[in-house]
Amino acid sequence: MKFNKAKCKVLHAGQRNPKHDYRLGEEWIESSPEEEDLGVLIDENLSMNRQCVLAAQKANHVLGCIKRSVTSRSREVILPLYSALMRPHLESCIQLWGPQYRRDMELLE
Numbered sequence: 001m002k003f004n005k006a007k008c009k010v011l012h013a014g015q016r017n018p019k020h021d022y023r024l025g026e027e028w029i030e031s032s033p034e035e036e037d038l039g040v041l042i043d044e045n046l047s048m049n050r051q052c053v054l055a056a057q058k059a060n061h062v063l064g065c066i067k068r069s070v071t072s073r074s075r076e077v078i079l080p081l082y083s084a085l086m087r088p089h090l091e092s093c094i095q096l097w098g099p100q101y102r103r104d105m106e107l108l109e
Contacts, residue, residue: 011035012044039092059089 005024009032012019022029034043034050041051062085070077 005029009035011042013046015045017044055089055092059086062086062089 003024005027008024008029010022010029011032011034019031034041040048041054042048043050066078066081066085070081
C-alpha cells in the first residue's frame, strides 16, 4: 500500500517523548501538535480539551439558532428540538472522554 506523504503527519504523544524526526522513503514527515482522526481531535498531551470546546461551541450555536427562530418556550416544543439538534453535538465522542456519562444518560431515558 502506498501512503500519501502529503497527508502523513507525526503526533508526538507524551510529555517525555524525545520527538524524533521520521520519514517515508526520502521525504521527512511533518510534525503536528494536534490531529483529527475519525472526527476526534487529540493533541500531543493526549488531551481532548479542544474537542470539548469545539463541541460546546457548536451546541451553543445551535441553541442560539433555536432561540432566535422559535417563539414558543414550552417544554413540548423546546425538548424535541434540544434532543434532536443540540444534544448530538454535546454527546459527540462521549464514549472516549466520558464512557460512564453515556451509560448514565441511557439509564435516565
